[in-house]
Amino acid sequence: MSKIAIIGGGIAGLATANLLQQQGHEVTISEREHGLPTKGNAFLMHPAGLEVLHKLTQDTQADFLPGEYVGHFNLYSQTKVQLEDKSLNPWKCIKRKDLIHFLYSLVPAK
Numbered sequence: 001m002s003k004i005a006i007i008g009g010g011i012a013g014l015a016t017a018n019l020l021q022q023q024g025h026e027v028t029i030s031e032r033e034h035g036l037p038t039k040g041n042a043f044l045m046h047p048a049g050l051e052v053l054h055k056l057t058q059d060t061q062a063d064f065l066p067g068e069y070v071g072h073f074n075l076y077s078q079t080k081v082q083l084e085d086k087s088l089n090p091w092k093c094i095k096r097k098d099l100i101h102f103l104y105s106l107v108p109a110k
Helices: 011-023 047-057 096-106
Strands: 005-008 027-029 042-047 068-076 080-094
Touching: 005 011, 011 027, 011 047, 011 096, 042 047, 047 080, 047 096, 080 096
Parallel strands: 005 027
Antiparallel strands: 042 080, 068 080
């Protein structure tokens, strides 16, 4: 078993910590903010990203995390010209704070 330090307790740090702990490593997370770093925007999570989250929990249900499915995306310029029109087959919109709390709940307490 290796001892591993992760700098940053955001989404990537928490997901990495969980995967490493599942492999038997001892992990310490260092985060500069007090409490959980939940400030920030929501995410449009691609189905492959949701699959990774399912693997972290061995959860087979589709709605294990709060959020809404989005099937279509439009991007406009500041002058209201449409720049992109895309089907998202559907992706899930997840608030950052919900994703952080979910990932934090997977990291075993010491």
